[in-house]
Amino acid sequence: MSFQWTFLATFLYCELVVVFILLLPFISPVIWQKFFKSRIAKAFTAGAKYYFNFIICIFTLLFLDSIRELRKYSGFEVKDLNTPHAEAHAHMKQFRSQRNFYIAGFALFLWFVIKRLIHLLSECARNMADSSAARKQAEGAHRHLEGLMTKDAKTIDPKELEGSTDEAGRFIDAKKHDAEIEKFKQEVMKAREDIDSLREQYDNSIKDYDKLNEEHRKLQVKLAIASSGSETSKDK
Numbered sequence: 001m002s003f004q005w006t007f008l009a010t011f012l013y014c015e016l017v018v019v020f021i022l023l024l025p026f027i028s029p030v031i032w033q034k035f036f037k038s039r040i041a042k043a044f045t046a047g048a049k050y051y052f053n054f055i056i057c058i059f060t061l062l063f064l065d066s067i068r069e070l071r072k073y074s075g076f077e078v079k080d081l082n083t084p085h086a087e088a089h090a091h092m093k094q095f096r097s098q099r100n101f102y103i104a105g106f107a108l109f110l111w112f113v114i115k116r117l118i119h120l121l122s123e124c125a126r127n128m129a130d131s132s133a134a135r136k137q138a139e140g141a142h143r144h145l146e147g148l149m150t151k152d153a154k155t156i157d158p159k160e161l162e163g164s165t166d167e168a169g170r171f172i173d174a175k176k177h178d179a180e181i182e183k184f185k186q187e188v189m190k191a192r193e194d195i196d197s198l199r200e201q202y203d204n205s206i207k208d209y210d211k212l213n214e215e216h217r218k219l220q221v222k223l224a225i226a227s228s229g230s231e232t233s234k235d236k
Contacts (some may be wrong), residue, residue, distance in 0.1 A: 033125030
């Protein structure tokens with residue numbers, strides 16, 4: 001086995017070990033998240049994108065080379081070979097080309113699998129942190145409400161409530177936050193429209209009241225004139 005295929009086979013074995021370790025059930029995603037945020041991991045994270053793309057390019061070239069060799073040695077015929085030794089040599093090359101093809105293919109595939117596993121573990125750890133912060137906030141709010149209902153100030157721990165609120169605030173989802181802001185804006189616009197309509201109705205009511213008051217005043221004047229006229233006629 002040449003140097004590049006020996007290196008690729010060794011890398012494949014290392015990938016299998018890494019995948020096996022990442023899939024161990026007793027190592028929680030939180031522990032992996034702490035490891036990914038450690039100094040050792042951050043040293044590789046700075047150029048992780050370039051390392052990943054570089055290794056993909058190498059694996060792709062080796063995979064294409066293995067396909068070329070596989071096609072080269074898969075089409076020979078026994079009648080074209082003169083000696084049994086040549087036939088065995090051809091079979092050996094065919095076997096090596098097939099072996100290199102599988103090694104390169106699995107190494108390339110497992111490289112994507114490892115990247116996906118790391119992403120899923122990090123995402124799972126963030127979700128667990130969000131749920132833990134939300135649980136602490138809910139428990140603090142529940143204790144706060146219980147303290148208010150029982151009017152027992154000793155059962156309320158403001159520091160714990162503020163701490164849980166601050167911890168939960170660190171994990172605010174940007175999309176949900178923008179959606180809530182947009183929802184509040186729509187509610188404010190609707191409230192303003194309602195206020196404007198109520199103000200218009202109020203102005204119309206004031207105008208109607210003024211008209212009715214004026215008509216009432218006129219009717220009172222007419223009634224006073226009519227009553228004074230009737231009293232004058234009676235005196236005569």
